[in-house]
Amino acid sequence: MRTTIIKKTLRVPTSDGAPGDGAAVARQLDAALIRSGFKASRELLDHVGGLADAEDYAAEVVRAVKELIGARGQHNPYFKEFPHNVPDTLAFWWECLRDALEQGVAPTNNLLDLPKYGRVQHSYEEMLRAHDELIPSLKDRITLVHLGGTLDEEAQRLFEELATSPIPLAENDRVLLGELAVLCPDGELDVPVRENRAILNAARLVAQRPLQDIDTVTDVLRLAAEASGGDVTLQEPTRFRSFRRPERRALLGALNEVAESKLGDVGQNREAWKRLGERLHPHEYPFERAQDVFAMARREKVARSFAGQVELAFAENDTARAVGILAKAPGMLLRQVDRLLRHGAENLAVHVEAAVPEVSSRVLVSVLEHLSNRTTPDAARIFATRSRRVWIADDDREPLDPKAVAEIVEVVENELVGRLPEYSELVVDDEVLDVVVPVTGTEEGFGVLPRGSKLWLEGDVLRFFVHWRQHAKRTDYDLSAVLLDERFEYRGQVSWTQLKQDGAFYSGDVTDASDGATEFIDVHRIKTNAKYVVPQVNIFSGEGFDDVAESMFGFMSRDLEQMGKPFEPSTVRARSAMRGKGKVALPVMFEREGDAWYGTWLHLYLRGTSWGNRVEENRDIVKLIAAAALRRKYFTVARLRDLFARKASTEDAPAIRIGLAQDETGTVTTVSELGKLLSD
Structure with a gap:
């Protein structure tokens, strides 16, 4: 711990x-x-x-x-002297073929059958001897490590930070919250995110303590999923465990207390409810409303859901009725603003103004970001699920009326300004201005920022890497990069099929990760003509990102004279875990601008194919994603600063400083804490 x-x-x-x-x-x-x-x-x-x-x-x-x-x-690259002396692709393949012939191995069309291909031919110590010592630079990263309280105090502090988070947590943080919920007293915490409530209630259920903060049927389903080791977000099916009799009574009792008006939500997860009913045996307990829930799941009883009422109103082109229904659910009303505007809803700003006090800040921020991208047409729509799987569709929606959008934006911004804390002085570090205010958790790692966030990188050389360690079977990941010009047109790629091109160099293909494997790509700012560089990690064969023992992506920057081994910890700017359902990871993209690089976090995964994913097969969709990511307008710290400027400072209030990292004073509001500034 x-x-x-x-x-x-x-x-x-x-x-x-x-x-x-x-x-x-x-x-x-x-x-x-x-x-x-x-x-x-x-x-x-x-x-x-x-x-x-x-x-x-x-x-x-x-x-x-x-x-x-x-x-x-x-981190031992295939080419011992990387980034120096990287061979031409065909010359390297001929070398592997000659080596196979010299060893008496019959040649084949499969590179993996060649003894020298994909298997590092030198020890880590031999690689170190091929590199000079790193020359320190003032540009190298320095991150402060602080002294905390006692172990119990810090565990409790972290538990409360996670439990009371105003935004949904990433998967790794949800797991950690579950561990801490068993160790730490939960007291009287305000837990705004329903998934977090379910995690805390799962710990209470096992300990046979009273359940708290349950007011919908879905709260109970989340709780049962978490207590069964399943997916508390309900995105993936859960195999429910057998519950003890006191647990069954507690779950059914909580379900029995849910208001009858909310039973219509059962249809959203009908199959999950039927599976849970087989474990809870509701007919054995005197909870009639709980029994009704499972009867609705079996379609023996019917209750129209709130969302169903809204859809019916839209289907009958009765926008006024849709607005009236949505007014009873402020959060849903805000999420349907785009649709209502497209259907010509009248006086929508008035209804929004009545609703916003009851809506969470993260929903308000999401609405502002969405509307800022809807007054001009776009070539394509980029969708990303909560598991970060991405797909693209044509954007056939008509742009929204700028005047109508401006009215909604003014109402929402006024509400957010009112929620900002009092302050005597506001200081925002320049490096954080282009960071996106998070509305959901990000990948585990170091220096990881929300999707769309930009960061500035000095240095002559941009180096990114992937490291993975297989769990049960041979696994081959391939680091690649697509090179694009200023119009996002394809200029080339670097990968195991193209070891070097246009100032970019690949460290060599490693095809087995029994003890861990690392691949690097270097891009020299002065030598390359590419405007944009989009790294990707392709699963060629073996275990997926969610299945391997370890997988991560990171990047670093350094000057040419710094030398050093391929992986120098002090030059690492960010390191992100890779956990996603797709077969192709797009962690980040880079833009060359003058003497520097700008990175934009993507956190996306493409479906890919079951085997043999290569950069050549997905470069076109990568171009679209890169262009869409840079065109999109995000709700950044710069916009948050503008909202603060509309709120008069107060002499007796504390000063607020927003930055990427904590300083010696311990008073900096970091990226992960931005959501707390917009208190609900």
């Missing part, structure tokens, strides 16, 4: 070890952290310096930050 807290918060729980002289260990800790791109705060160094046996404690801190940036493994 200590390691988890350090990786998640960059706060180190205090040690309860005996006091003594640990000054030497403190100096060693700081030096080790600096080599990985981190720096211990003064309080952390003082704490370590006052411990008698600080070695294990300091080692755990170093191990945690190395795991955070992906530096625990040995």
Whole structure:
């Protein structure tokens, strides 16, 4: 848990070890952290310096930050001297063929059958000897590591931060919340996200404590799914476990208390309810309303859902009736604003104004972002599911009337301005202005930002990498990159089929990851003519992103004179886990601008094929996604700053600073905390 807290918060729980002289260990800790791109705060160094046996404690801190940036493994590229002396593609393949003939191996058309192909031919130590030491640069990243409270205090603090999050958590954070819910008292917490409520209630169910905050039938279904080790978001089917008798009574009792007007929601998850009914045996308990739920799932009883009433009104072209129905559900009304505007709803701004006080800030932010992209036509619509699977469709919608949009935007912005905290001074770091205000959780990792966020990278060389370790069978991931010009036209690619092109160099194809495998691509800013570079990770064969023991993508930047081995922790700018349902990952894209690179986070996965995915087969859809991602207008910190400017400062209120990382004072509002500024 200590390691988890350090990786998640960059706060180190205090040690309860005996006091003594640990000054030497403190100096060693700081030096080790600096080599990985981190720096211990003064309080952390003082704490370590006052411990008698600080070695294990300091080692755990170093191990945690190395795991955070992906530096625990040995990143050994296929080409020992990469990025230097990368051969031409055909010359390399002929070399592999000659090697096979010399070993008496019959040649085939399959590169994987050649002994030299896809298997690293040198040790990690031999690779290190082929590279000079890294020359430190002032441009290298330095991230501060702070001293926290006791282990129990930090666990409780992290638990409350996750439980009270105003936005839905990413999958890894939901798992962590479930672990902490068993360890930490939940007290009187305000838990706005229903999935989080279900996770906390699952812990209460197992401990036979009273359930809380259940007011819809779907709340009970989420709870049962979480308690069965299934998907609390209900996006994936759950195999419900056998519940103990007290658990069945608690679930059915909670279901029996749900208002009858909300039973129409059963139809949204009819099959899941039927499977759950087989486990709960509702006929054995005197809960009539709970029994009605399962009767509706079996279609023995009927109740029109709220959404069904709305659809019926739209089907009959009765927009006024649709508005009247939606007015009873403010959140749904805001989500249907686009549709209502397209159907010519009258006085919609008035209804929106009445609804916004009851709608969460993340929904209001999503509405503003959506409307900012609807007054001009677009060539295509890019859809992404909660599992980050992406698909594209033609945009055949008529653009919305700018005047009508402006009226809605004014109402929503006024509500958000009213929710902003009082402040005496607002300071927003320049590097965070193009960061998107998150409305849902992001991938696990370091330096990971919400989809659409931009970050600036200095350096002559942009280097990105993929690392994976297979679980049960041979797994081959292929790092590739599509090169595009300023009009998003294809200029080439670099991959295992094209080892170098237009200032981009590939480190070599590794086809087995029993002990972990890493592939790199270098793009030299001065040598390349590409305006945009879109990395992708293709699953050629083996286990998916959700199935491997480990998978991650990251990027770094460095100057040409820095030298160093391919993976230098202090140059890593970001490292993101890869967990998605598709066969092709699109983590981020890069834009060359003057003397720098701008990265835009994508967090998307293409369906791909079951086997043999290659960059040549998906480059056209990648072009569309890249163009759409850069054209889209996002709700960024810059727009949040503009909202703050409309709220007069208050002399006695605290100052607010928004930045990417926490400083020594511990008063910076970081990206993950932005949602809390828009208090509901």
